[in-house]
Each structure stands twice: as C-alpha cells, then as structure tokens.
Amino acid sequence: MRKIVIDPITRLEGHGKITIFLNDDGSVGNAYLQIPELRGFEKFCEGRPVEDMPQITQRICGVCPEAHHMAATKALDDMFQIEPTSTAKKIRELLYSAFFVTDHTTHFYILAGADFVMGPNAPVAQRNILGVIAKVGLELGGRVINTRKENYWIIQAVGGRQIHPVFGLPGGVSKRITEEDRKQIEEIARRNVEFARLSLKLFDDIVLKNKAYVDMILSDAFTHRTYYMGLVDENNRVNFYDGKVRVVDPDGKEFVKYSPHEYLDNIAEHVEPWSYTKFPFLKKVGWKGFVDGKDSGVYRATPLSRLNAADGMATPLAEEEYQKMFSTLGGRPVHYTLATHWARLIELMYAAERLLELATDREITGPNIRNIPSKKPSEGVGIVEAPRGTLTHHYVADEKGRIQKCNLIVGTTNNQAALLMSVKKAAQELIKPGKEISESLLNEIEMAWRPYDPCMSCSTHNLPGTMPLEVIVYDSKGFIIKKLSR
Amino acid sequence: MAKLKVALYWAASCGGCEIATLAIGEKILKLADAADIVFWPVAIDAKYGDVEKLPDKSIDACLFNGAIRNTENEHMAKLLRQKSKILIAYGSCAVEGCIPGLANFYNAGLIMENTYRDTASTDNPSGIMPQPKTTVPEGELELPELYDTVKTLAQTVEVDYFVPGCPPEEKTTWLALESLITGNLPPKGSTIVHRSSAVCNDCPRIKHEKKIKAFHRVYEIIPEPDICLLEQGLLCCGIGTRGGCGAPCPQANMPCTGCYGPVEGVRDQGSHLLSAWASIIDSNDPEEINKILDGIIDPAGTAFRYSLPDSMVNRARIQKP
Numbered sequence: 077m078r079k080i081v082i083d084p085i086t087r088l089e090g091h092g093k094i095t096i097f098l099n100d101d102g103s104v105g106n107a108y109l110q111i112p113e114l115r116g117f118e119k120f121c122e123g124r125p126v127e128d129m130p131q132i133t134q135r136i137c138g139v140c141p142e143a144h145h146m147a148a149t150k151a152l153d154d155m156f157q158i159e160p161t162s163t164a165k166k167i168r169e170l171l172y173s174a175f176f177v178t179d180h181t182t183h184f185y186i187l188a189g190a191d192f193v194m195g196p197n198a199p200v201a202q203r204n205i206l207g208v209i210a211k212v213g214l215e216l217g218g219r220v221i222n223t224r225k226e227n228y229w230i231i232q233a234v235g236g237r238q239i240h241p242v243f244g245l246p247g248g249v250s251k252r253i254t255e256e257d258r259k260q261i262e263e264i265a266r267r268n269v270e271f272a273r274l275s276l277k278l279f280d281d282i283v284l285k286n287k288a289y290v291d292m293i294l295s296d297a298f299t300h301r302t303y304y305m306g307l308v309d310e311n312n313r314v315n316f317y318d319g320k321v322r323v324v325d326p327d328g329k330e331f332v333k334y335s336p337h338e339y340l341d342n343i344a345e346h347v348e349p350w351s352y353t354k355f356p357f358l359k360k361v362g363w364k365g366f367v368d369g370k371d372s373g374v375y376r377a378t379p380l381s382r383l384n385a386a387d388g389m390a391t392p393l394a395e396e397e398y399q400k401m402f403s404t405l406g407g408r409p410v411h412y413t414l415a416t417h418w419a420r421l422i423e424l425m426y427a428a429e430r431l432l433e434l435a436t437d438r439e440i441t442g443p444n445i446r447n448i449p450s451k452k453p454s455e456g457v458g459i460v461e462a463p464r465g466t467l468t469h470h471y472v473a474d475e476k477g478r479i480q481k482c483n484l485i486v487g488t489t490n491n492q493a494a495l496l497m498s499v500k501k502a503a504q505e506l507i508k509p510g511k512e513i514s515e516s517l518l519n520e521i522e523m524a525w526r527p528y529d530p531c532m533s534c535s536t537h538n539l540p541g542t543m544p545l546e547v548i549v550y551d552s553k554g555f556i557i558k559k560l561s562r
Numbered sequence: 563m564a565k566l567k568v569a570l571y572w573a574a575s576c577g578g579c580e581i582a583t584l585a586i587g588e589k590i591l592k593l594a595d596a597a598d599i600v601f602w603p604v605a606i607d608a609k610y611g612d613v614e615k616l617p618d619k620s621i622d623a624c625l626f627n628g629a630i631r632n633t634e635n636e637h638m639a640k641l642l643r644q645k646s647k648i649l650i651a652y653g654s655c656a657v658e659g660c661i662p663g664l665a666n667f668y669n670a671g672l673i674m675e676n677t678y679r680d681t682a683s684t685d686n687p688s689g690i691m692p693q694p695k696t697t698v699p700e701g702e703l704e705l706p707e708l709y710d711t712v713k714t715l716a717q718t719v720e721v722d723y724f725v726p727g728c729p730p731e732e733k734t735t736w737l738a739l740e741s742l743i744t745g746n747l748p749p750k751g752s753t754i755v756h757r758s759s760a761v762c763n764d765c766p767r768i769k770h771e772k773k774i775k776a777f778h779r780v781y782e783i784i785p786e787p788d789i790c791l792l793e794q795g796l797l798c799c800g801i802g803t804r805g806g807c808g809a810p811c812p813q814a815n816m817p818c819t820g821c822y823g824p825v826e827g828v829r830d831q832g833s834h835l836l837s838a839w840a841s842i843i844d845s846n847d848p849e850e851i852n853k854i855l856d857g858i859i860d861p862a863g864t865a866f867r868y869s870l871p872d873s874m875v876n877r878a879r880i881q882k883p
Contacts, residue, residue: 097700106700113632114692114708115574116673118681120664124863127781131819135661138578138729156781225587236814238585239578239729243814246781250815344685347678350696350703354677354684363685449781470682476859477779483682 094499094521102509107500109492109525111353121482126155126453126473129482130244133469136486141240142175142231143462143487146317147469149244150458154336155473156246156449163442164248167234169317170261170434171241172460174230176316176427177223177268179463180379180420183529184275185220188417192283212278223271226264230431233257246453248446255441262435268428269393276397276421283418284404293405293414297505298524300368300497301326301411303358303375305490306382307461308333313390314382314426316461322385323358326370328409332360336457339468343485346493355493356485366497374497377465377490378528379419384409389422391429397422413498416527453477462487464529491528498524566622566742568593569601569613570652571642573628573635574662574712579653580627582729586736596743597622616645623648623742625725629655629662629871630713632706643719648747650738650754654728654821656715657753658831659871661728664863666870666877669710710880712871724753728821728868731807753804758826761800761818764809767791773844777857780816791817792842795857797864802828802835821868830874832866839865 093112097105117136124132130148134141146168153160160168185208193208208217228238234253235241243249253261283289292298308322309315322333323342334342345354346363357363357373364372375381383402389395401418402408410419434440453473460467464487472481488495502524507513572580584590600621601613624646630636643649654660665673678684678691696703715721725738738754741747748754757763769790778795785794791812792798799820800812811818824831839858845851858864866873 095703106698108698108703110703110705112634112706113574114673114677115631115662116665116668116677119668119673119676123667123860124664125779125860127779128819128860128864128867132661132664135576135578135728138576138581141576141578152781228585232810236816237810238732239581242811242816250780340682343683345681345683347684347686347690347692349690349693350698350705352692352705352708356683359685446784448784478859481682485683 096500096503096507098507102507102511104500104504104507107496107503108350109496109499110351111492112351114352118482118484121471121479124479126152126471126477126479127246129469129471129479131240131242133484134240136484138239140175140179140462140464140487142172142235143460143467144469145235145241145244146172147458147460147462147467149246150318150336150460151456151469151471152244152246152453152458153456154458155453155456155471157451157454158247158447158449160248161442161444161447163439164445164447165318166434166437166440167249167253167445168244170253170431170440171231171234171243172317173427173431173434174227174234174261174264176463177272177424177431178227178231180424180427181220181223181227181271181275183463184417184420184424187529188420188526192279192289192417216274216278219271219274223268226267230261230264233261245446246449250446252443252445253441258435258441262432265428265432265435269425269432272421272425272428273393275424279418279421293412297502297520298413298498298527299411300376300413300494300501301370302368302372302494303331303361304381304384304409305375305377305466306385307459307466308386309390311390312387314386314388314423315390316427318460321459321466323375324385324409326368326409326411328384328407331358336459336468339457339459339470339485343468345485345489351492353489353492356490357493366493366500368494368497374493375490376494376528377487378416379423379463380410380413380416380527381465382461383419383422389426391426391433393429394422394426397425413527414523420529464488465490488528495525495528498528566597567600567620568597568742569621569624569642569646570599571601571624571626571628571638573626573638573656573715574631575628575653575655576662578729579655582653582727582732582735583625585732586739587732589736589739593739593743613641613645618644619647621646623650625650625652625738626715627651627653627656629659630715630718631662631665631709631711634706636713636718639715639718648722648742649715649719650723650725651715651721652725652738653730654726654823654868657724657726657872658823658869659712659714660821660868663712663714663868663871665712667863668878669880670708671710674708711877714872717871722750723747724823726753726755726804726822727807731810733808734806753823753826755804755806755822757805759805760825761803761805761807761809761812761822762790764805764807765790765800765812765818766809767812769793772842774842774854775844776854777839779857779859785815787815791815797839797858799835799865799867801838802831802865819867820865823869823872831869832862832873832875835865836861 093110096107099105130145133148134144232238235243305323307319309319323331325331344359345356361373389398455472457470468485470483474480624642651657767790796817798817800818803820804822804825828834
C-alpha cells in the first residue's frame with residue numbers, strides 16, 4: 077500500500093498533517109487528518125482564579141481570542157449567576173460584531189479568496205492576496221486592508237487591547253464607550269455595511285455568474301449530508317453572541333434546541349489514538365465513525381451550518397441575501413461545503429449591520445456597565461459562536477473561586493470529523509488508478525478543507541491563498557516515488 | 563546596501579504573535595524595502611527542506627515566536643539558530659514560556675489523562691490515548707510525543723535578543739524591526755523594548771504610597787478611575803513588570819497581568835512580584851497579614867502567569883497520574 081503524507085497543512089494547536097493511503101491499484105484506501113500537538117489548557121486552567129479565564133483561555137488562539145474571551149466571560153456570568161447590565165451586553169456584542177467583520181474579511185479575501193477570485197486552476201504564484209488584489213482592483217484591495225485595520229481599532233478601543241482584549245468581567249465589562257469613540261465606530265460600521273455589499277456583489281459577479289464555479293459548488297466531491305449546528309435567538313435567527321444552540325438534521329428538520337446547561341446531554345467527544353484532537357458528535361445519534369447521513373452523529377458548525385440551523389437573519393440586508401442563497405441552491409439545508417464561503421459573506425453583512433445597530437443604540441455609551449456579583453462562583457457554561465463554530469466553555473469552581481474543572485469544545489474541533497471526511501472525499505475524487513498525481517491534488521485538497529477555515533491553533537495562520545503543502549508519495553516498499561511541494 | 567535576509571517562525575504559540583507582526587500596518591512596506599523574507603510559514607511558501615539547504619549563518623535575523631514543547635519545535639529552533647546570524651525570541655512564549663507554560667504546573671501524563679479521559683464531554687469507554695505510533699488497517703500513523711516540560715527558546719539554543727509581550731504591542735514590534743533594519747542594535751542579550759523600568763511608568767493612574775488592608779478580586783469592586791489599581795487592592799502586576807507596552811490594561815480598568823516580563827536587572831519576575839505585593843501589606847500582626855495574604859488565591863499562577871518555564875521555579879514536581 078502506498079502512503080501520501082501532507083505535512084504540515086496548517087495548525088490546530090500545532091501543524092495539521094494529512095496521510096492518504098493508496099490501494100495497490102492506486103485508488104484511495106483511506107485518509108487521515110492528524111493534529112500532532114496538545115497544549116493542555118483544560119488541565120492547567122485548574123487552580124487559576126475563575127475571573128482570569130477570559131484572559132487565560134484566549135491564549136488558545138491569537139487569531140480569534142475575542143471568541144474565547146467572550147465564551148469565558150459568559151461562563152463567568154453563569155457561575156456567579158449575575159446578569160450583565162443591558163449596556164454591558166450591548167458593548168460586548170458590539171466588540172464581537174467588529175471581530176466577526178475582521179475575521180470573515182480575513183478569511184474570504186486573504187485565505188479563501190484566491191480559490192474563487194483567481195480560480196482553482198490559476199498558477200500558484202497568483203493564488204494569494206496579491207493576486208486577489210490585482211484582480212479585484214486596488215480600490216477594493218485597499219478596502220480589505222482598511223476594513224481589518226478599522227475593526228481592530230474598535231476592538232482596541234472597546235476591549236482595551238487589539239490582540240487579547242481584557243474587558244470581560246462577570247456581570248459586565250470594565251470600560252465604557254465614550255461618545256467620541258461611538259461616533260467613530262458608527263462611521264466604521266457604515267463603511268463595513270458598504271464593504272459587505274461590495275463583497276457580496278463580487279461573489280455574485282465572479283462566482284455565481286460563472287458556470288464552472290457553480291458546477292464545482294454543486295459537485296459531489298464537495299458535498300456531505302450532515303447535521304448542522306448554530307446559535308439562534310428567540311426567533312430562530314442567527315446570533316453570534318447569545319441564544320440557544322439549534323441543531324437541524326440532514327433534512328433540515330430541527331433535531332434539538334438546547335440551552336448552554338444542556339450541552340452535555342447533547343454533545344460528546346470521541347477519541348482516536350492517532351490524533352491529539354477529539355471528535356465531537358451528537359450524543360443522541362451516537363458515534364458511527366467518519367461517515368455522513370442521518371444515522372451518524374457527525375455534525376458541522378460553520379457559517380453555512382449556522383445559516384442551515386436558523387430560519388433567517390436578524391438584519392434586513394443579510395436576510396435578503398440569506399433568502400437569495402437558499403433559493404439559488406435549492407432550499408434549506410444546503411449540503412454543498414463550498415457554499416460556506418457564500419454563507420460567510422452573508423454573515424459578514426449581518427455582523428456589519430448588527431455593529432451599526434449597536435453603534436447607534438442610545439444605551440451604548442451609558443455609564444451602567446457592571447453588576448457586581450453577590451454570590452460565590454459555582455459552575456457555569458458559556459456558549460458563543462466563534463467564526464469557525466460553536467464554542468463552549470464549562471467551568472466548575474472550588475470553594476475559593478478557583479477553577480476545579482474545565483471543559484472546552486472549541487470552534488474548529490466541532491468540525492474535525494467532517495474535515496477528515498471532506499479531505500478523504502476530495503482525495504478519492506482526484507486520485508484515480510493510472511492517473512498522474514498532479515499539483516491540482518494540492519489545490520483540491522486545500523479547497524476541500526478551506527471552507528471550514530480550520531484554525532489549527534484555532535485558525536489557519538496562513539496569509540496568502542497558499543499553504544506550505546508537501547505531498548510525498550511512497551510506493552508499497554516505502555520508497556519515495558513522487559514529491560510535490562510549494 | 564544589500565537587503566537583509568529575515569526569517570520568521572512559530573513554535574508552540576497561539577498565532578497572536580503572527581497577527582502582531584502584521585499589526586505594524588503600512589510600516590510593513592518599509593520592512594519589505596529593507597529586507598527579504600526568506601522563510602515565514604504563515605505568509606510565504608518555503609519548506610523546512612529549503613531552510614535546511616541554506617548555508618549556515620546565511621539568514622541575517624530570525625524572529626522566533628512560540629515555546630518549545632515537542633521534538634519538532636526543538637528541531638526547528640536548532641536549525642534556525644544554525645542558519646541565522648541573529649536569533650530573536652519574539653513574544654512571551656519564546657522569551658519566557660507564557661501562558662502555555664502554565665502546563666509546567668502539571669505534566670504530559672496528567673494533561674493527557676484529563677484531556678482524553680476525565681473531561682466532562684469525553685466519551686472514551688475503552689480509555690484510548692493518543693499514541694506515538696498507531697497501526698491502522700492501512701498502515702502506520704505517527705504522532706510527536708508531548709514533553710513534560712515547556713521550555714523557552716533560550717533554554718533550547720543561544721538567543722541574541724528578546725522582544726517581550728503577549729503579544730508584543732505594535733510599537734515594540736516596530737522598535738525591534740527598525741533596530742534590525744538600521745543595524746542600530748543594543749548589546750547582545752538585550753531585551754528590545756522602549757522601557758527598562760516598570761509598567762507603572764507607562765500608567766497614567768495617580769500613585770501614592772501603597773498600603774493594603776485587603777486584596778480584592780477584579781469582579782468585587784469598581785475601581786476609582788484615576789488611582790493606581792494596586793493601591794485599591796487589585797492584584798496588579800505592573801509594579802514588577804517591564805513597561806514599554808503603554809499600559810493598555812490599567813487604562814481599560816483592568817490590572818496588568820505581567821506579559822512584558824521582569825523589569826531590567828531582575829532575574830525572576832514571579833518572586834519579585836510576590837515580594838512587592840507582600841511589602842505593601844499594611845499590618846504588623848502576623849494573623850492579620852495571613853488573612854490579607856489569603857486574598858491572593860493563586861499566588862504562583864498569578865505571579866508566574868507568563869514566566870513559569872523561565873523562572874527559577876521552572877516547574878512543579880512531576881507526579882505520575
């Protein structure tokens with residue numbers, strides 16, 4: 077049996093590694109996606125003061141620290157049984173919306189954009205952000221850079237620091253928003269909405285009007301019928317900051333809607349000896365291995381999953397785009413993994429519109445930003461949507477208010493089983509007996525997992541559209557017969 | 563003048579240092595004018611193999627972020643040391659171990675046991691653990707082994723300069739890059755940062771003589787806006803932490819947690835902080851002092867939050883699970 081190793085692909089607490097085993101006839105026998113590193117946050121959080129969790133756990137990922145900061149802060153609210161003030165909740169959601177704008181922008185333009193904007197067969201040298209800017213024009217390219225910069229400014233102004241913010245406290249936030257800052261945030265928010273509109277138009281012009289791309293989105297190689305998960309508000313609309321977790325089955329029917337405290341009734345994590353990651357699955361369906369369908373507990377938690385799991389978007393322009401996507405792709409749920417990129421842009425619009433709503437909310441500059449807890453911390457669960465999936469933090473405190481037990485189900489981890497399945501399916505479609513293993517193998521394998529935006533520390537840290545990929549093909553005696561790299 | 567050849571690499575880290583490098587914004591163009599980036603797995607396409615082929619000392623400077631906690635991290639640290647004229651530990655993980663270094667309170671066995679068996683959502687009836695080698699029906703799969711102890715870069719190879727912060731603030735990053743570009747470098751072994759003294763010197767809060775009757779936890783009180791947080795009984799690390807960051811945390815009404823490491827001339831940040839906190843207790847009564855000290859509920863985890871691997875303590879005694 078031959079073996080293909082792709083190492084490193086990206087990071088999840090280290091580098092990810094793909095190993096593909098070929099049968100003697102050259103067809104794909106199996107594929108494995110391994111995560112070769114573990115840092116052990118759940119263990120070393122034990123003994124730390126509970127109130128330090130927002131700042132400690134965000135060191136899991138410097139790309140989406142805001143998600144951990146927010147999930148931890150909400151878990152603290154729950155532990156102390158303290159409701160944040162109305163202004164504090166809005167300030168948190170405002171920062172979180174700005175964060176989603178930066179994160180989705182980074183992913184679409186800098187990581188994934190190359191696949192669509194340049195085309196999957198474009199020369200490697202052009203498949204990066206510079207190529208994207210050359211194609212979309214300097215004007216839009218400049219907006220991409222400016223959007224990231226401006227929204228990071230918001231994070232710094234509201235959260236205290238640009239990377240690893242500090243403002244989260246049980247019952248509120250540490251810092252008010254001044255009227256001067258609010259005005260600036262409002263201006264940025266208006267530019268964000270315009271930027272989201274331009275981005276959706278770009279997707280429409282370049283992708284949806286191109287039959288080759290649409291065919292690829294609809295192709296079997298990039299399709300899996302799974303359960304979908306996402307946080308929804310009381311009207312079952314997508315929400316990033318708060319609500320209940322809703323799961324729909326592969327037919328789009330509500331399977332369960334659970335509140336944070338019920339997560340253990342619904343989610344369990346499977347362990348394999350060949351990876352440091354665990355594989356979450358729906359407990360009530362059960363772990364049936366790396367397979368899709370209604371009988372398999374494998375679910376996905378991505379932008380597309382959130383749209384599948386909801387009945388709509390809470391802001392007008394995003395709702396319009398939501399309806400358009402599902403009517404174009406044949407109704408809900410959409411199983412085409414590549415449509416995740418489209419869903420991400422619809423979420424970009426929602427984040428932009430929501431930021432504007434909050435920036436113009438009369439309460440946002442209010443002085444009442446903290447409720448002081450009166451109870452001792454006990455046990456708490458906090459759930460938010462991280463850009464890469466539903467994020468659950470669960471803590472139990474000892475009598476002094478230190479962490480005794482900590483359990484984290486992190487964004488990308490939700491999707492580890494589906495990621496492996498997507499990689500395997502793409503490999504099976506591409507690698508056929510007697511067919512030369514070409515450079516496009518790298519592209520297609522990348523394209524299979526890039527929709528998940530797998531954060532291998534919690535996001536890919538790779539800036540241009542190219543990953544440092546290496547594929548080594550061994551013959552059955554263990555000799556290297558082909559080496560591709562870029 | 564020939565362009566500098568610069569490499570950037572991450573080991574065990576969160577990616578925040580990568581984002582911090584980008585945070586220099588338009589100055590990145592100045593960097594591009596002065597330097598060619600020969601290796602940066604995040605941003606440009608080059609392989610480990612490409613680095614191996616380079617002649618020794620052919621990279622002018624390497625910014626290395628992340629701690630050392632497995633064989634691959636260690637291999638890359640040694641390789642980049644060999645290929646680089648100047649090796650810079652960039653960011654708290656490489657400099658002192660940082661928050662992932664808190665794993666040194668435990669060890670690989672305890673961490674594995676907890677992650678794969680004890681955590682609340684884990685479903686592992688047969689007690690499977692990740693293995694260095696696993697035989698699957700199709701062949702064999704390998705995983706690197708987790709070290710018991712997280713190490714800093716300087717505990718692994720010789721380091722020329724240190725850039726502190728979790729992550730380094732934009733101005734700190736630029737100071738380091740500008741020093742490289744202009745060749746205006748401090749003596750070898752220096753920490754490159756704007757300040758050698760404490761965060762207090764960056765912090766605009768008004769300071770008086772500090773006398774504490776009780777330590778408070780951040781959620782218990784709303785601090786006065788303009789007065790030193792430590793004076794108000796919040797466990798601020800600014801007093802024993804190097805400044806240069808601009809004190810963003812106290813300005814957001816939250817105590818400094820110590821990410822810029824020890825002030826110049828201090829070997830051990832944690833013990834320095836513990837003695838600083840003890841010295842401001844306003845009592846001579848041993849019983850009262852003990853009561854006040856009880857307010858510090860995680861002294862080691864707070865004072866050594868970022869520096870445990872680099873500290874004299876280094877790690878907790880290894881207990882087998």
